[in-house]
Amino acid sequence: MKKIFNLETKNLVGREVVLFGFVNSIRDHGKLFFFDLKDRSGIVQCVISQENNYFGSVKEIKNQSVVMVKGQVQQRPPHLANPHLPTGKVEVVINEIQILSQPKTLPFEVDSDGYEIDEALRLKYRYLDLRRARLQNNLRKRHEFLLFIRNFLDAHGFIEIETPILTKSTPEGARDYLVPSRIYPGKFYALPQSPQQYKQLLMVAGLERYFQIARCFRDEDPRGDRQPEFTQLDMEMSYVNRDDILSLVEKMFVEVINQLYPQKRIKTYPFPRLTYEEAISIYGSDKPDLRNDPNDPNELAFAFIVDFPMFEVVNDKLETMHHPFTQPRLPDGKSDRDALFNALEKSPESLLSEQYDLVLNGYEIGGGSIRTTDPEILIKVFEILGHERGEVEEKFGHLLEAFSYGVPPHGGIAPGIDRILMILNNEPNIREVIAFPKTGEGRDLMMNSPSEIEKKQLDELSIQIRQVEN
C-alpha cells in the first residue's frame, strides 16, 4: 500500500489507502468517531467505529495531531455528502491509525483566515500561521507564478543568471546592508540593492537576454509596507528599444494572469501608455489607479508611465527620478550628443529620460529604463548628483571601463514580485505573500533576529560595538 494524497481518495472508492496529515474538526459521536484529515492536497473525512481495535487510541488524538491512517475509501450516503469539499462524497473507514506527533495547545486557531489575530503573534509562530489554507495558497500561487515566468522567459530566449549577494557598497540609491570581512580587516561587502551593475555587465559580456528572480536588500527606515529584503524579477535586454521591452512585459503578465488567475479581468490591453506629464495632470499621480471600480477585487488596471523627467529636486538637491544609469533624453526627442551635454551642463531639470514604470491598480509594480552606455554621460550624471569624478571612477570604474570595450545598447525592467502577488491574491500587505517576513522595523519575531552575537565573533571580524554617548 502506497501513501496517497487526501484529494486522491475521491476517485478510489473501495480501495485500501494510506494517508498522512494533521487532524482537524474532531467529532466524537460515542460509537463512531469522526475527524477531518488535512494534508497539502486538502481534507478528507475519516471515521472509526467502536468495534475497531484502534478505537481506544483514537480517543487520544487532538486537533493538530499528526497521524498515519490506513483504511478503506467508501461512498458516503448521499444525504451525508459535503458538497463544499472535493472529497465530500467519500470518507475513509479507519483500519489502523498511528499518532506520529502530539501537539500542545496552539497559541491561535489555524482554520481561519487569521486576519483577526495579532500580527506579532502570527509572525512569532509563523510555522503555525503557515498552516492556514489562505497562506498555503499564497505560497503555492507564488511558486506557480514564478515558475510560469521562468518558463515564459526561457521560451523567449532569456537565461537566468545568479549574481552575487556579497558585493560592493556604492553611493547611489538607498542605504546598503554591510557585511564585515574577516579575511580583510576593516573592509566590507555590501548586500545588493539590486543586481543593476551585474546585469549591465552581462550585456557587455554579450549575453543579450538576462533575467533573475533576484533578492534585493535596502536598509531603509521603517516606512509603510516595506521589507529589508524583497524579490524582484530583474531583466535586461540588448539591441532593443523601449517598446520591445514594454510589449514583452505586457505579454508576460497577461499570460501568467490568464493562466493562474482566470477570475481576474485586465481592464485595458494593450496596457495604456501615459506620459508622466499626462499622469500628473490628469490623475495627480505617477501611479494612477485606473480601475472603474476600486472595490472590485477582480479588476486589474495596468498602465505604463513613460517620458519621466531625468531629475527631480529633493531637499534642494537634484536627484535622478529612476537611477543614474538611465539614458537622459532631450525634450524635443532628438538624439544629439553635443546638445545633450549642453543640457546636462546648463538645464538638467529640462531633460526627460528613457525611464518607464509599470503601474497596477494605483501601485508602482516595476520600473526600468534604456541605459546610458556612454561613459562620459554617465560621469556627467553622477557629477550633477554631487559625486566627485574621482569617487565615481573609484566606485563605478569597472562599469565605465567595461563600456569602453564595446557595449551593446541595452535596457531593462525590474517588476517587484511581492507587491504584484499581494495585489493578485487580494492581500492587504506584502507580508501575506512572503513565507517568513520581518516586521516593518526589520525584526524576525520567529528567529528573534537581529540578535546579539558572541564577542569572539566580533573579534574575528575586527570590529567592536560603538558605545552610544548619553
Added chain:
Amino acid sequence: MKKIFNLETKNLVGREVVLFGFVNSIRDHGKLFFFDLKDRSGIVQCVISQENNYFGSVKEIKNQSVVMVKGQVQQRPPHLANPHLPTGKVEVVINEIQILSQPKTLPFEVDSDGYEIDEALRLKYRYLDLRRARLQNNLRKRHEFLLFIRNFLDAHGFIEIETPILTKSTPEGARDYLVPSRIYPGKFYALPQSPQQYKQLLMVAGLERYFQIARCFRDEDPRGDRQPEFTQLDMEMSYVNRDDILSLVEKMFVEVINQLYPQKRIKTYPFPRLTYEEAISIYGSDKPDLRNDPNDPNELAFAFIVDFPMFEVVNDKLETMHHPFTQPRLPDGKSDRDALFNALEKSPESLLSEQYDLVLNGYEIGGGSIRTTDPEILIKVFEILGHERGEVEEKFGHLLEAFSYGVPPHGGIAPGIDRILMILNNEPNIREVIAFPKTGEGRDLMMNSPSEIEKKQLDELSIQIRQVEN
C-alpha cells in the same frame, strides 16, 4: 524589417535581415571585406564590397566592435562553405552597417577557451571573460539545468519557497557572515549557511514538499575550491523514508542528464548504495570514485553512501558527521527511544545516523538525512556537542517549540549545484560555472570588494574598526 538572430540566417537565403552583434575575425581582401558577426545564437559571415556606400566606414570596425548590419542572406559557393559552422553555407551581403560601440584593445583574447590566461586577469575583466563561447555555454547549461529541476520538482508536487537571507547567527556548523543592524545597535543578522531550520519549519507548517535553489554563505578559511557564497538545491519532504528521497533524487538526476547531457553515460542505475563502512573498507573513502575510466569525460559514476556514524571525533571532541538535526539510529536498527537515549548517554560513538550522501566521480555532491523531530533527542545531541542546554534553547528555542505543536516526520537533501555543473561541464573548478565568482580568498576582483566604506556608514551601524595591536 525585424531583428533576427544570426543562427536564423541559415534558413533565410534571399531574405533581407537586420542583425546585431560583436565583430570577430576581420578579413580585409582589398575589394571585399569580410568579418564574422557574433551574437548569442552564434556566428554568421558578413561581407561588403567596395561598391557599397558603407565600404569606407566598415574599415573603421575592429575586433569586438558592436554593430548593426542590414543585408541580404545569400548562399555561399559550395567550395567556400564552412562545414564547422551551422550558418556555414550562407553569408550576409551588407547593405548598411552602423557602428554602435567601438572597443579599445581588450586585455586578452576572448575567442579561445581562456584556460591559458592568468585567472586573476580573467576575473578582473569577467564581463569580457564571459564573452567566451565556453563560459556562455556554461551559463546557458546552468540555466537549463536549474529550470529542468524546477519543472521536475513542480511535477512531483514540490513548491519552491524563498527563505530569508537576513537571518540569525546559530552555533552549529561553519562560521557565519554577519550583518550589523542599524535600527538595533549592537545586534546582528547572519547570512544563512543553509535554509536548514526554515525548511524544517515549513514541514511543521504542513507544506510537505519544499524545495529552493538557495544561496548559502559560509565564512571559511581559504581552502581549495570554495566560494563564500554557493548555490544548493535545498529539498525537504514529509512522511517519507530514506528510500523515497533517494529514489526521487536519482530519478531527477537521470532525467536532467539524459535531457541536457545526452553524451554522458551513467555507469550504474539505480545508483549503487554503499554503507559508510563498505565505502571506507573497500575504497578507503566516503566519496569513492567508481568510474571504470577516470579519463573518460563522459562517464558518470553516481553512488549513495548510507549508514554514516552519527558522531566523529575531531580534535578530541565529538562532532556530528552531518549536522545535529540528523536522526541518530541504534546500530542494531531497532527504534527504541529508551535504548537510544541510553546510547546517547553512554556510547554516542556507537550510534549510526539517518544521513546519506550523494557521490559523483569521487566528489560528494550532496548530503541529507531523516531529521530528529523529538525535541529531547535534539537537545541531547547538542549537549553531546558541547552546547549548554540554555544556549540550545536560546538559539534553537523556536525549532524545539515548533516540534511541540505537532510535527510530521521529515527528511531532505541538498545537492550542491556548482559542483555538479562543474563535473557535467568538464570544468576544473566551480568558478568556471559561476557568472561572477570570487577568488579563493573571497575577493571580487572586478568590483574590488570587499572594500573600505565611509565612516558615516560605520557610525550609522554603531560599529567601529578595531585596531589590531602590533
